Amino acid sequence: MAGTNPRAARIAKLIQRVIAASIETQLHDKRLENVTITEVRVTNDLQLARVFWTQLGDEGKEQGERKRATQALRQAKGRLRAAVGAKAGLRLTPELQFMYDEVPSEAHEIEDILATAHKRDEELAKARANAQYAGEEDPYWHNDEPEDGESDDGFDESDDAEDADGFDGFNDADSEADGALIDDTVADGPADGSAVDNDADSDAPDLHSAHEA
Template identity: 60%
Template sequence: MANTRAARIGVLIQRVVASSLQRELHDPRLRGVTITEVRVTGDLQIARIYWTLLTDPNKARGERKRAEQALRQSAGRLRSHVGHKAGLRLTPQLEFIYDELPTQAHEIDDVLVVAKKRDEELERSREGAQYAGEEDPYRHPREDEDDDFDDEDDEEFDDDFDDDSDESSENDSEDDDDDLDEDSEDSESHDSSANSDENEDVA
C-alpha cells in the first residue's frame, strides 16, 4: 500500500516539476532539462528526481554543471509548487540526480550509426571485387548434403548389384547341377539298353 502511494506521488511530482521548469522558472540554465523519473521513498520523506539534458554533446559538460547549480537553487521554490499543486499535506524533500542512461543510449546510437556506415562502405567495395580463383571456393552445407546422398545411393546400388550377382550365380550353379544329373541319367539308360541288346544277340 505504501509503495503504491509512493509511486502515485512520484508521478504527481514529476508532472508538477516538469510543468514548473517549462512555464514558471525562466532560468536560461534550465533550458533543455527533462525529467525522466521520480522515485519517492517508502516513508514519503524524500523524492529523488532524475533528469537529463538535451544539448550539444560538445557543450554538455559545461551546461550540465550550470543546470545542476540552477536546480539546487530552485529546489525550495519547486518544492512549494509541488505542495501547492499536488495537494500534499507533507511535501517530500527534492533531490535532483542526473540520469546517465539517456546519455549512454545516445552514445550507443552514435556507435551503431558509425558501424552501419562502415558496413555500407564495405558492401560497396565488395560489389566490384572478383574472386582470385574459383568464383566460390567454399563448400556450402547444401552441397555437402547432396554429396552424402549421392554416396549413400552409390553404396546402396553396389549392394543391390552384388546381391543380384550372387543370386544369379547361385541359380546358374543349380541349373548346371540339374543338367549334369540329367546327362548322367541318360547315359545310364543308354548303357542299360545296349547291354540288353547284346544279351539277346548271344542267346
C-alpha cells in the first residue's frame, strides 16, 4: 500500500496526476466531466494501483450518473494505463482498479449543511440587531432614584401632609363634639338645681303664714 514503501508512494502520486490530466485533456468524455481522482494506492510489489475517484456536484448524488462514469472509466482503462506507463517509465505498469470514494461526497454534504447553518446564523444575528422592542428594552429594570417629593424610604411627603391634615380634622371634630356635650351639661344643670331648690323651699316653713298667725 502507499505509504509503506516510499517508491510505491511516489508512483501512486504520479499515477494520480497522469490519470487526472488524461481524463481532462485526452478522453473528452462528457460522462467524466465532474470526475475527480481523490487518491491512488499502489501495492509494494507495484502490481496493482487502486484509483479512488468521486463525482462532485449534483451529478455525484444521482446513481445514474455514477454508473455512467463508472462505465466510462472501465472503457478507458487501457488508454489510461498506457498513459501511466509512458509517463512513469516503468518496466511493468501496475494494473488499474477504479473504486468510487464515498468520503468526499459525504464531506461535501457536510460542508453544504455547515454553510447553510452558518448562513442561517448570520440571518438570525441580523434580525436580532434590527429588532425593536414592543415595550421597554428591559422590562425588569426599575429606577431606584427617588422622585421629587418622595423620600428615600419610598413614602411620598405629600401623602404624609395629607394624612396630618386628616388627623387635624378629626381633632377639630372631637373638640367641637366635646364642647357641645359640655354646653348640654350646663344647660341641664340649672333645671336640676331649680328642682332641688323647689324641693328645699317646699320643706322650709312658710314664714308669711306664721306671721299672719
